[in-house]
Amino acid sequence: MPPKFYQKGLRFRCIGCGHCCIDPNGIVCCSDEEAQNMARFLNLTEHDFMEHYLEIHPTGQWQIRSFPDGRCIFLEGQGCSIYPVRPLQCRTYPFWPENLKSAYRWKQVGKECPGIGKGKKVTHQEIQHRVSLLKKHPRLQRNP
């Protein structure tokens, strides 16, 4: 197999701009365990949390609600109000398999995420680790 374009790592540092939390086409899925963690963090019962903050995607997957303009319901100002317990999908962005398909795709994602190309290098090993975690996660890909 030819080496990945990110064999030597990729620079990334989140600058907290919040752009990835306002994508009108974005879908943030969460597992049952993540929903339980978020409910606990907000001091809500699981039932109340699901009622207020989640909805079911047509595929049957739990997804976090958004405002009509596409902003994540947990976005406050530019920050995430559940940051310590945010879903894996948010934790691993922008290192999603579909974003790592090619150097071209990564460059395109860089137009939406100003953290790409900044900061220290995330190693190839760390990138692979994030990808492997995501592969086990219930997530819907926008551009597979």
Ligand code: SF4
């Ligand atoms: S778009 Fe990139 S830099 Fe901005 S908040 Fe999201 S991950 Fe961080």
